[in-house]
Every structure is written in C-alpha cells, then in structure tokens.
Amino acid sequence: MKDTPYPCRSLCGACCIAPSITSPIPGMPDGKPAGVACVQLDAEFRCRLFGKPDRPAFCVSLRPSMEMCGNNRGDASAYLGSLEIATRP
Template sequence: MQCRLGCGACCIAPSITSPIPGMPNGKPAGVRCIQLDDRNLCKIFGQPGRPAVCSDFKPDPDICGSTDAVALSVLTELEAATVRAG
C-alpha cells in the first residue's frame, strides 16, 4: 500500500518518545507533530533528523483503512491498547 499523501494520522495519533526537530522530548499521543504542515505532509520526510520510528512506519491496509479518518481511528485505538498493555 502507498501512503495517502495528506493523511497525517501517523503523525498525530501515536506517541513518539524519540526527539523530533522542534520537539526534543518527542510528542504525546493525539498531538500533531510540529513537523506536520498545513497539508498534513511531513516537513522533514527523507531527512536525517526524522525519527527512525517515523521512517520505519509502513502503511498497511489493516491500519490505514480506506480513509484518513479510519487511519486516525485505528492508530488511536492501537496507541490506547499499547498504553493499557504497558
């Protein structure tokens, strides 16, 4: 599956504990990454400062679904399940 440009769900729903340029302590779940622009595109895509967790994420139909809203919902649920299991 190819990433849907402008979705941004993976830059909003999950928490990221590694530093992000402009967010040295990472970001909490549900908070827009500071590197997500107004069109929901990553400003540091392909750059060395982009966290590995971001670069390693691969879109998948089971996670991303068929719409941006589904992707945000699924990723939000997965994040919540991770917190409960942790």
C-alpha cells in the same frame, strides 16, 4: 508478482497525529503525546522530515498499509489510536 507499496494518502497525516513519539523530534525535543500534531507536519499533512536523517526511527518504521490506513483518515486515526492504547506501558 512484484509487491506494490501501499501509497500514503494525501491530506491525511494520521500517523503524525495519533501516536505518541517518545524520541526527540526537531522542534519537539521531548517527543509528542498521542493526539497532538507533530510540528513537522505541514499544511498539506506531509512530513517535513520525510527522507531526512533526523526523522525519528519510530516514524521511519511506519509503513502505509490497508490495515493501518483503512479507507480514510478516520479509519487510520482509529487504528493508530487503538494501537496507542494497546501498547501503553
């Protein structure tokens, strides 16, 4: 049986808001703090850098999954927020 990728939820953007990103992002040279929307997040909560070489490695490493995304945007934000807290230095 072939694995089917978990689809990114429309109008969510939790992965572009909840986690901190310590590497530079175009428009955010110092990265971004947790809970702050990335400047590359568009009005439809999609990444403007998706598939482009200047997308941060951290963002590329995030893959939608039932565990991470849950049933709604609130679930995704809570899960990613808990990871942020658990991985603080």
